[in-house]
Every structure is written in C-alpha cells, then in structure tokens.
Amino acid sequence: MKREQISVFDIFKIGIGPSSSHTLGPWRAAQQFVQLLEQKDVLQLVTGVKILLYGSLAKTGKGHGTDIAILLGLSGDDPVTFAVNQVGPKTDDIRNSHKLVLGGKKEVEFFANDDLLFLFNESLPYHPNAVTFQAFLNNGTAVSETYYSIGGGFVVTEGGQDQPKAEADLPFPIDTASNLLHWCIKTGLKISEVVMENELAWRSEQETLQGLSNIFNSLKECIYRGCHTQGWLPGGLNVAPPRGQS
C-alpha cells in the first residue's frame, strides 16, 4: 500500500468555521468540482447544477454551514482569504437572486430548495460525509463527481484518492508512533526535529518557518478576537444575532 504523506500544513490549515469536515471539506470539494469543469473545458456550457448531500453531511449539514460552504466554493471563493463578514451577505444574495456564478465566471440559475438537497436518509458506503455535484450542460450531457470529506478538511474522490500532492522523498517515513520513536532513537533528534527534517523534503526551511509563522498568527488572532467579541452565537432559534465583528 502506498504510504500516506501528511505535512504540518495538512494538519494545520487556515479556513472558516464551524466544521472542518462539514464546512471546509465541502468548500474544497466545491472548488475542486469547478476546477474539474474547467479542466474538461465545459464550464461555459453549464446551464445548472445540483448538489446532493448524504449521511452526516445531510443530517448535520445545516447547523454546520455545509450549504453555505458549497455555495461559496462553487462561486470560486477561497476559505483562506474570503472575508468572513461576507459569508452571510454573499450566500443570502445567491439564495435571493437565484443566481450562482460558477468559479466567478459562469452565471447559472440556482434554486436552493431544488438544487441543494439534504438526503437525510441516504448514505454512501465509503464514508458518511459524501457530496455529489452534478453540472448540466447545454449539449444535453452532464458532469458528475462525488467527494468524501474525511475529516480535518481533507477531501477525497470516489476510490479514495486524495488530490495529487507532490510525493516527497522523506528522510524519516512515519506511519506509527513506533516508527517515530525508532527515528528519534536512531538519530537522537527530538520529535519536532525529526518532523522538521521531513518538512524540508517538501520546501525550504525559510518557507516552512514562514508557513508556521502564518499559522501561529492566525491562531493568535483567532484567540484574541474570540476573547474580545461579545454577543450571541448564530443558529439555535434561527434568529440572526448581531455579531458586531468583522
């Protein structure tokens, strides 16, 4: 079996809440589906889309913002950079205008009640978090793809393949804690030093430290903002509370 390679930047990813598997993952899946349409050179032929949510994505998707994430992902917005204070306004606008601009390039009609379906009683066998995207083309054909949001924002397609990531020649391959301990004993390095050596197989030390610095900045901004924002949490009684923050 091929070894799964996971970097520190696969584990720590900047995004938007509330759920990595139900918000960030579906968002990424929607972006990947638009990319697929572009790769197939059919984006401009699309006349409509339909999204089917299965299993846990259907059952808790509304509370977890799965629908919101999918609309923004299909629109070509990115969870790392999209302004969080625009999440509500932009998705409301899509729902009210019945217009969705795929990848920011191709406008199609969109009726959330008919085109974004929560299949509460259906589940796909590979993983409980499944979403199928369908795009209908003006030549009478359609493009369809199913994605699984397997946790932590990781997304795989049918067959369980991750989006291709550059395979690195890691100096210390690690699948288990005993592998990790083996390398520590052999080299005398600390765990963080072993991990850093592996990270350097993907990118330079400077890039790695910069990336970690970005992660820490996001962590500290989040904790600081959270400690200084009063108000109410959204959801619950389905009454939009004043958030009073950007």
Place this chain on the structure above:
Amino acid sequence: MLPRRAASLNKRLIGNHTYNNFDEWVAAIRNTGNGFQNTLDWVSCFALAVNEENASFGRVVTAPTNGAAGVIPAVLQYYIVFCDGFSNERIVQFLLTASEIGSIFKKGATISAAMGGCQAEIGVSSAMAAAALTECLGGTQRQVLMAAEIAMEHHLGMTCDPIGGLVQVPCIERNTMGAIKAITASQLALQTNPDNAKVSLDAVVKTMWQTALDMNSKYKETSDGGLAINIPISLPEC
C-alpha cells in the same frame, strides 16, 4: 441562542490590567497571577474564545479539525503565558510535534467525528497538545509519546452528539476539557518513567479505531442520539 462567554470571562479575569495588542495582553495575563484557579480559568477562556469564533463562521485553523480547533491554541497559549514559552523557536517546536501526533492518528485511525465520534476530534487534538507541551517542557521523546497516549486514553469512547447539528453544545465547552486533559496528561507523563507504561501510543491509536468501528452511528455526528435528542433546541439552555 447561546451567549458568547470568552469575552466577558476575559474581562473579569484581566481586572484592571490594561493592554492594546496581543503581546501586551500576554503580559497583562501574566500579571493576573499564576494561582491554580486563575490559570484554569484562563485556559478555559482561551479554548472558549477559539470555538466561539469557530461557531460564528470566523477564521480558524484546523487543529486537526475545526470542531476541536480550540484545544491546541489554548494549550499553546497556556504554555506561552504561564510557562514562559513566548519564543518563535518554541512555538515552531510545539506545532511540529503536535502535527506528527495528528498524522499518526489520521494514518492509524481517523480524525473525523462522523467516523469515530468526538474521541477522533477532541481526543486527537488533546493528544497532539499533550505531546507538544511535553516536548516544550523538556520531556524525553518517550514521555512525549506517553503524554499523547494518556490524553487519548481518557477520551476513548467519547461520542459526537451535537445539539441541533450545531458545533456549539457540547463542542465549545468540550475544547476546555480537551485542553485541561492535555495539560494533565503532559504533567503525568513528565512525572512518570516511560519504562513502566502499560499502554503504548500505537495501542491506543488501534483501540480508538476499533472503538470507532464499534460505535453506534447515532453518536457519529448525526444528531440522532445523545444530548442532541434529550435537549430541546427551543429551550434557552445555559
């Protein structure tokens, strides 16, 4: 609807100490003292802050997931403030160690509550934080792995039963529990000879996965069981 709690808690705990940015805030928190109850309150405050942001569609970092995003920042912030850990090198060390533990759980088990319940999210984040804190506090490699093992061992079987399908109850408070268990696990590991450990980290990864497979789907992020069916959503809980 639930009120946010972190900001008012911060206000109460900080008292008259003033600050204008993150760095000054760290210094101000230090000036509130390091008594046990004060420290405990701060750790909770940090974790609540992140997960209230998360519940409000705020910008957060997966650690390793969003629902469990508060544990690692809370323990890191505890280390920064209360263990004199505010240095770039230490923060890098913390994040790298934490990430490897998360990877081991993802490879050997799961980090999805829909697959494994809350043990796969808060449990994993707590194990990651415990390991990272232990390395930063000078533990040996085997003590680091032991800390991760202890933290997960005491999350085994934990279900995911969010009320109303929202990532709020029990998720937000549960991050405070994950953080404090991580700190306790780290302290236990630092005070223990790993030669005497009965359970290895790999054994607990395997156990978590088997428990995930055995868990009823009602408790895997479906809101079909547990708190989700016992707490009417229209009542103003808390």
